[in-house]
Amino acid sequence: MKATRIIPILRIFDYQKAVEFYVGWLGFKIVWEHYFEENAPVYMEVEKGDIVFHLSEHHGDGTPGTRVMIWGEGISEYRSELIEKKYKYNRPGLEKTFYGAVSFTVNDPFGNTIIFNEEYVEEKHKDLEFSSIH
Known part of the structure; x- marks a missing residue:
């Protein structure tokens, strides 16, 4: 089997707060929104580059407290933007993690x-300032 796309479904409870966080702060864009009927909970897709999430206000879609790990490049620069x-x-x-990554968590x-990770490369990352582990 070869996976071509993996899309986590994250439970949300407030549309405006979700937009403030995912679009306003993290820089995702809304791809689409779906309501099964008027005055129904939203089910939506957001993306930032190759990262895609489905966000759902529907009871039973996802569980609060879900953890998602994302691996990519430019993690320290993205963190600085945030x-x-x-x-x-x-x-x-x-942080520099025990599993060999430059990482930050939101x-x-x-x-x-959401844990953003980039493989730690000594030459590339040696001058970064890391927070203490908590």
Whole structure:
């Protein structure tokens, strides 16, 4: 089997808070939104580059407290962009992990955790300042 796309479904409880966090702060864009009927919960897709999430207000779609690990490049630069936005609910520190990554973690308003990782390369990352592990 070869996976061509993996899309986590994350439970949300408030459309405006989800848009503030995922679009306003993390820089995702809304691809589509679906409502089964008027005054129904939203089910939506957001993306940033190759990262795709489905966000759902529907009971039973996902569980609050889900953790998603994302591997990519430019993690420290992306973290710097987020810090510059001064989002009052998240100020993630940069860490060098035990599993050989440069990493930072964000927590969405609904209890979900997203961990952004990049393979640690000594020559490329030697001058980064890392937060202490907590």
